[in-house]
Amino acid sequence: MSIEVFRLRDRGHSMILFQGVAIHRIKGHDPSFEKRDSLAHSLDPEMRNYLVEEPLGGIELDDGMVIVEREGTALDVDNSAHLTCLGKTLAALHYLPTKQFDSQLFANDLLKHGRYCEQRVWQALITPRLQRLFSQDASDYLFQALAFPSNLKNQQLSLIHGGLHDRNMLFFGGTLKLIDWSSARFDHPLIDVAQFILSSALTQTQATRLARAYAPKMSLVMLAPFIRLNMVWNMLHMPTHPTYRRSHEIWLAEYPNFRTALQQVGLVL
Numbered sequence: 001m002s003i004e005v006f007r008l009r010d011r012g013h014s015m016i017l018f019q020g021v022a023i024h025r026i027k028g029h030d031p032s033f034e035k036r037d038s039l040a041h042s043l044d045p046e047m048r049n050y051l052v053e054e055p056l057g058g059i060e061l062d063d064g065m066v067i068v069e070r071e072g073t074a075l076d077v078d079n080s081a082h083l084t085c086l087g088k089t090l091a092a093l094h095y096l097p098t099k100q101f102d103s104q105l106f107a108n109d110l111l112k113h114g115r116y117c118e119q120r121v122w123q124a125l126i127t128p129r130l131q132r133l134f135s136q137d138a139s140d141y142l143f144q145a146l147a148f149p150s151n152l153k154n155q156q157l158s159l160i161h162g163g164l165h166d167r168n169m170l171f172f173g174g175t176l177k178l179i180d181w182s183s184a185r186f187d188h189p190l191i192d193v194a195q196f197i198l199s200s201a202l203t204q205t206q207a208t209r210l211a212r213a214y215a216p217k218m219s220l221v222m223l224a225p226f227i228r229l230n231m232v233w234n235m236l237h238m239p240t241h242p243t244y245r246r247s248h249e250i251w252l253a254e255y256p257n258f259r260t261a262l263q264q265v266g267l268v269l
């Protein structure tokens with residue numbers, strides 16, 4: 001018999017693993033569980049069982065809650081079958097009609113009109129930091145270097161997970177399910193795919209497998225502007241993160257022109 005105890009320092013949460021059960025002690029309000037519950041109630045039983053791991057039980061406390069769930073097993077990025085499962089899971093999520101979900105809970109204030117606008121996203125999330133560090137010209141130059149093709153602009157939004165890395169998904173009984181829905185929102189679906197590629201430092205071969213499982217005709221060329229956008233955000237907000245630094249080396253080797261652009265503004269050496 002073994003008991004594992006974890007404390008999530010960023011939120012003050014704690015978790016105990018005991019004989020196949022995970023017991024979460026949540027302090028305060030956690031949007032992840034609110035969004036998960038809303039998502040579960042919006043889906044038909046088959047899709048709910050495919051995407052969402054519902055708790056075994058729980059109790060509300062004055063300063064939070066306790067939730068009991070099944071213990072899952074982690075995704076292995078070196079396992080091709082696992083990447084295929086993830087691609088199919090993301091496709092199932094992204095193809096769901098957005099009108100069935102709570103429009104306020106999953107709202108994206110940057111994209112209120114229901115269409116993707118990379119310039120609006122860039123100006124809100126990237127430009128202020130680049131202006132402080134370098135200049136407006138540097139921001140404009142890097143935005144052009146993202147090279148968003150016209151067929152990716154102004155696309156309809158999907159419900160995305162918004163915080164994908166290999167610790168935010170678990171296998172339960174052979175089915176891969178996403179967990180921690182705190183960043184779920186309406187946004188461009190390829191953001192999820194690109195985000196996972198970088199957060200897990202996938203190689204080009206691994207990324208291709210994920211993309212093809214997501215959509216048979218999907219290419220890394222289609223994902224490239226979102227990978228580049230995500231790289232800039234990571235460099236500005238998490239410049240010393242070891243996994244992101246490793247993934248940036250992998251993908252800047254694939255985009256030498258973008259590396260040159262980053263060097264010219266001083267974001268990389």
